[in-house]
Amino acid sequence: MxxxxxxxxxxxxxxxxxxxxxxxxxxxxxxxxxxxxxxxxxxxxxxxxxxxxxxxxxxxxxxxxxxxxxxxxxxxxxxxxxxxxxxxxxxxxxxARMTPSMECSTIVHVPEAASAPRTLQTWDWHETLSNETVVRRLRSASGTSVVTFCEFGQPAKIGVNDRGLGLHFNILHHRSDGSQTGVPVHVLARMVLDRASTVADAVEIARSVPLAASSVLTVAAFDGQTAEAAAVEVSPAGVAVLPVPRGHTLAHTNHFLDETLAAGEYSPYKTTSVPRYQCLTDAADLARTVDDRERALAFGAIPDAPISVRARPEEPEHLRWETKLTVALDVEVGALSFAAAAPADVVDAEWRRVGVLGGRNPVR
The missing domain is CATH 1.10.10 (Arc Repressor Mutant, subunit A)
Structure with missing residues (x-):
């Protein structure tokens, strides 16, 4: 890619x-x-x-x-x-509800001490789609500087702003999907990046708009003293918030963790969501790794880890997924670090870093 x-x-x-x-x-x-x-x-x-x-x-x-x-x-x-x-x-x-999607594995650790959350995500998508993507550096109408990875035509997906907030993005499926007209989830992601400074801000924005499809926005924030994070599960049926206590780690893949929303889970197809979730939770201590590339390498070194998704050539074109991106957020300085590779392949890939406009962009 x-x-x-x-x-x-x-x-x-x-x-x-x-x-x-x-x-x-x-x-x-x-x-x-x-x-x-x-x-x-x-x-x-x-x-x-x-x-x-x-x-x-x-x-x-x-x-x-x-x-x-x-x-x-x-x-x-x-x-x-x-x-x-x-x-x-x-x-x-x-x-929504028309095609199976196995998209993304996310993990975030909130340190006990006064330091920024540590995050990592894979982006899994169709093998034949989005083989050109873009990292956009922009300044929102509110004056916020944002850097976001996304597909062409989307306003945002995974990103971070200069207010100390970052966002990871995973697709979910709920029986309410497609039941109403709503704001696209990728627009919601951009609204959060443009407007939010805290997890509470992000939750308020998510609750303020009607939605037509489900996703989880894993939001991490740091104000220089206090780190916070939460998985914000959104669907047409409602919004659920799963906070990450200090000193703890939370993983999310493509199934609801909130019990109420999970009761409406829509999963008509075989999915690797649970094995990927289990892989992350079993290796949760690796999320504590301070250096972002070393964090990616640590997860990539897990033998036969399902978070490195490989396309299956025997499947039809529209059912072949692969991991296209591994990405970490630095909410302290406002930067994305990433490689166009699965975690297992980061060792041989270029690890890049892009910061917000006007922000500090240290190279490690």
């Missing part, structure tokens, strides 16, 4: 969107074509996908107008239609 980098210049949302769309028009067009194919393979008719995307657009315009303006600019700059841009933004909502 190729991971591009892009930095905003500080203009308004629509102008920045136009600049981004013009620069990355080929990648945005390729992403649109790939997802249209995936929707068809997953049994979602084109007209249904477009209707969901347009419904999501209305929700974004209501709850995050500054992000809606950015999408207007992306459409203008790239030459894609507004609906096409929103197809990419709302891919989780379009695929």
């Amino acid at each position: 190729i991971i591009h980098e892009w930095s905003a210049e500080g203009a308004g949302p629509q102008e920045e969107g136009r600049r981004f769309g013009a620069r990355w028009s080929p990648q945005l067009t390729a992403a649109r074509d790939s997802y249209v194919r995936l929707f068809a393979q997953s049994g979602v008719p084109a007209e249904r996908a477009r209707a969901i995307a347009d419904g999501c657009r209305a929700m974004i315009e209501t709850h995050a107008p500054e992000i809606a303006d950015e999408f207007v600019g992306i459409a203008d700059g790239s030459g894609l239609s507004s609906t096409d841009v929103h197809l990419l933004t709302a891919r989780t909502e379009i695929l």
Whole structure:
């Protein structure tokens, strides 16, 4: 997977969107074509996908107008239609309950002492999709500086801001998915990164918007004295918060941990969520590792660890997943550290670090 980098210049949302769309028009067009194919393979008719995307657009315009303006600019700059841009933004909502997804393993440790949380995540996605992605450095309408890894056409996924807050992102499945029109979960992630400084802020934002699909946002924050983290499970049926006490570690994969939401779990397909979760919890002490690359290497050294997902060639194209990214957050200085590789392959991969605009970006 190729991971591009892009930095905003500080203009308004629509102008920045136009600049981004013009620069990355080929990648945005390729992403649109790939997802249209995936929707068809997953049994979602084109007209249904477009209707969901347009419904999501209305929700974004209501709850995050500054992000809606950015999408207007992306459409203008790239030459894609507004609906096409929103197809990419709302891919989780379009695929809700229609296709199995084995996406991501996350772990976060909150130290007892006055130091920042230590995190790690894998991003697992379709082998044939999103082979070009981007780490975006931007400044939100509120003035917050954000750096986020995402697919082309998404406003955010995994990221950190200059307010001392970072966010990991895993997909979940609930029987309420697709039951209403809502703000796309990737837009919710961006709203949290743009606006939040604390776990409480992130929870408040998550509770403030209607959703059409489920995910878990694992939020970590550090104000220079106190570290905090929580897994915020979101779905159309409600929001649950699982805090991480100081001195403890929490793992999350792709099944609900909250008992109430877990009762509505929608898992019609075979999934590796439980084995990956067990792998992380069994090796929880490794999350205490201070250096982010050493942390990734430690998890990568676990023999036959299921968190390093390998594509299975015997499966149909739309059912082949692989781990495309291993990423850690530094919420103290506002930076992402990552490799385009599974944990087992980090030892041979380039380990990169990208900080927020105007922030400190130390190299370790």
